[in-house]
Amino acid sequence: MVNKKRIKDIVNIINTKKISSQEMLIRELKLLGYNVAQSTVSRDLKGIRIIKKRNMEGEEFFVLDNNxxxxxxxxxxxxxxxxxxxxxxxxxxxxxxxxxxxxxxxxxxxxxxxxxxxxxxxxxxxxxxxxxxxxxxxxxxxxxxxxxxxxx
CATH class of the missing domain: 3.30.1360.40 (Gyrase A; domain 2)
Known part of the structure; x- marks a missing residue:
């Protein structure tokens, strides 16, 4: 079952912080009171079309797909x-x-x-x-x- 609040919080985290791994995202979600497995986070990221981008310094982090x-x-x-x-x-x-x-x-x-x-x-x-x-x-x-x- 999709948790709409969790999805909204994931988008907010991605938009406000440089998250470079699912593990970092899981830690941020735990700070908000979520206890989620990596597989759940992976499905959430795919469902809301979060992708990894590389910035000018070569760092990779999650962003919302421009489309x-x-x-x-x-x-x-x-x-x-x-x-x-x-x-x-x-x-x-x-x-x-x-x-x-x-x-x-x-x-x-x-x-x-x-x-x-x-x-x-x-x-x-x-x-x-x-x-x-x-x-x-x-x-x-x-x-x-x-x-x-x-x-x-």
Whole structure:
């Protein structure tokens, strides 16, 4: 049985740390409370299409296959559009900061989907119950994102 939380945690570990072996990944998973066998990790990596890449220094480590990243961006954009239509009340900017107002209880879900989209211009998001603060690189980036959100 596939553990969705474990899969999400594996992707997060791969995206945030240089993991060069399944044993290293198993150690990281143990720190999160998972007790998994190497065969399980191997199946998980294959299932979510994690591959090994070599960097300029010759080090090998796991990364998410670029083709999967593009597929997930498309899925995330569709998800964001759907979630935005249902949840967002207003969008305003203050320079490179966007304030998104949502219905109560919806801000964290919208922010999570926005984070999954991996817009390079988005430096970070902070969500409360009904408000999201989204920090962007510059004014141009914030205007671009606002226009995108308003055109849903």
């Amino acid at each position: 999967v990243v593009e597929e997930r961006k498309t899925i995330s954009l569709d998800k964001f559009i759907s979630k935005s239509r249902e949840s967002i009340i207003s969008v305003r900017n203050a320079g490179n900061i966007i304030v998104i107002k949502t219905y109560p209880g919806e801000a964290q879900g919208v922010a999570a989907v926005l984070d999954q989209m991996n817009f390079s211009e988005v430096l970070g998001t902070v969500a409360g119950d009904d408000t999201i603060i989204c920090i962007l690189e510059n004014l141009k980036s914030s205007e671009k994102l606002i226009n995108m959100i308003k055109n849903f």
